[in-house]
Amino acid sequence: MQTEQSIGYMNIPVPKDMNLEEEINKLRKEKNAVVLAHYYQTGDIQDIADFVGDSLALAQWAAKTEADIIVICGVHFMGETAKILCPDKKVLVLDLNAGCSLADSCPAPAFEAFVKQHPDHVVISYVNTTAAVKAVTDVVVTSTNAKQIIDTFSPDTKIIFGPDRNLGNYINSITGRNMLLWDGACHVHEQFSLEKILELKKQYSEADIITHPECKQPVIHVSDFVGSTVALLKYTIQSDKKQFIVATESGVIHEMQKQSPDKEFIPAPPNDSTCACNECIFMHLNTMEKLYNCLRYELPEIHVDEAVQQKAIKPIRRMLEISEQLGL
Numbered sequence: 001m002q003t004e005q006s007i008g009y010m011n012i013p014v015p016k017d018m019n020l021e022e023e024i025n026k027l028r029k030e031k032n033a034v035v036l037a038h039y040y041q042t043g044d045i046q047d048i049a050d051f052v053g054d055s056l057a058l059a060q061w062a063a064k065t066e067a068d069i070i071v072i073c074g075v076h077f078m079g080e081t082a083k084i085l086c087p088d089k090k091v092l093v094l095d096l097n098a099g100c101s102l103a104d105s106c107p108a109p110a111f112e113a114f115v116k117q118h119p120d121h122v123v124i125s126y127v128n129t130t131a132a133v134k135a136v137t138d139v140v141v142t143s144t145n146a147k148q149i150i151d152t153f154s155p156d157t158k159i160i161f162g163p164d165r166n167l168g169n170y171i172n173s174i175t176g177r178n179m180l181l182w183d184g185a186c187h188v189h190e191q192f193s194l195e196k197i198l199e200l201k202k203q204y205s206e207a208d209i210i211t212h213p214e215c216k217q218p219v220i221h222v223s224d225f226v227g228s229t230v231a232l233l234k235y236t237i238q239s240d241k242k243q244f245i246v247a248t249e250s251g252v253i254h255e256m257q258k259q260s261p262d263k264e265f266i267p268a269p270p271n272d273s274t275c276a277c278n279e280c281i282f283m284h285l286n287t288m289e290k291l292y293n294c295l296r297y298e299l300p301e302i303h304v305d306e307a308v309q310q311k312a313i314k315p316i317r318r319m320l321e322i323s324e325q326l327g328l
Contacts, residue, residue, distance in 0.1 A: 010095050024288070025048075028069075031298070033295060034070055034071065035049045035051075036050065037052045038073065039053065039252040040252065041251055054230050055081075055143075056127070056142040058081075059085065059142075069089065071092045071094075072302075074093075075100045076093060076098060076302075079091055080304055084312045097285055106184045108136070118158070123136065124138065125163070126143075126167065128186070131304050138315055142228065143227075144231065159177065161179040162182030166213065167213045186214050192216070194222065197222065198222065208239065209222060209245045210236070210244050211225070211248070214248075215247055246266065253267060
């Protein structure tokens, strides 16, 4: 259970003249802490992290770390995943309010009832879910490994896929399957404007449109490449193109630019005309100041009910085992 004290520590003022990078480095060394950051974090957090990656990579690193403390710079479900994999370690997040609209779109009681209505279906859940949803799941997937893991099941296997309907629809379209989809979505990827993307394409006629499969089908249909966060990054590194219109959370552009400084990355805009890029409001609650406070006070800490943890770890381990077998 999180306390008001935990929440208060997130916002303790930090002296403006403090060298945050130096102090964070000192604290994590003293405490044998590892800092894991998602690609959707701000550039300063990505740069100071020990490891930067997508949800699959963060889970893989958490599972094998020898650190005493795991600090997750991401959103709440990522902290839960790390705690499920490492119940004996202290797992911290930077802000308890950093949730996930996709996870929120799949309440555990409703999803469990849905699963019980289809007892002959294998349950495949996206990693962007709560521990309680994972506890009623057969195997967890990420956007990096979803298709490959689903391909390990025979074509006639009845599958429930949740919670992202857009990713589920995309996988159905490229595999010929007819998975039963939970009706959830990510607020970032739902909001991309097809009209504005096409306007950008006129302005940057030589640019490739690269898109995350959580986007709606009309955006996917006009894209030159569709793939997970890691796949999009690899595509920009390997491509001969010099310009890319990027239809995913704009934080990944930081790593794209680092890997390909000679290329130009244009964030695809959302429907909101006041913003030229599309950011996850939850991911961007995290700051360097909160990272410092998190390490200093070792709060907020993630806790997962033991009974839920014992059920939820099975589908996560299955994902990691299959991913290792497939070389992902």
